[in-house]
Amino acid sequence: MDNVDKQILLALQDQARLSMTELGKMVGLSQPAVTERVRRLEDRGIIEQYRMVVSPEKINKHSIAYLLFNTKDCDKFIAFCEDHPDVLECHRISGEYNYLLKVVSDSTRSLEAFINASTKHGFSTTLIVLSSPIERKKLIPTISE
Template structure:
């Protein structure tokens, strides 16, 4: 754990992860600090890069996406996929990983046909393997210090 993050910072970070729109005064009430002290701590956490940003969580169905899938690509050397995945709005997460697969990505699709078109396009970068997400058990979990 970063030694510059104390118990107050941890509580502030936990509250902001649960509700980024919570006022500094309300955070102060919950962590027993003044509003100016909370504001200063948040400013420091932002400037040091601990807090990387704020954003709204949007339901993909609002844009017509009815399904989520995980696609793995066994990449072939000389076939870079980075530009494609950064420009494709359906690909919402992409990770370079160890093992047989070069990357794992989370994609959104409006239907099975849309998913098939995405898979066909990704096949240009290597062999793909797809799993359709049936249920999400954990999403956007609050990040806390390790328990070890």
């Protein structure tokens, strides 16, 4: 990965809908050259996918929380999380708790309902998000030549 690849990755993290022509202009390459570079980054698995970001508040999801969760039946707990629409992320972690969840719900009342439903799988600690001064940062690639 060189500096041009790094510039491509940083630009696409800001705006994944850039045309290859626009992206090429930003990094100083022709459209075919930048298209080939992006394809190679995809083939190497460096670019996994392209996504849009939805504003939770605009779709009436006003409560965001992280749950530290401890369960003894990981498979059933993971299935519960996969089936529940409020669970955005589930991470296996080390320590006293074995999972970290990001839950986005309509209200604290629906968050409470989720917590109540999850107790059959184990116990948790809930951390309610008050604000997010740094919501998403770019991953900055390390250049290796």
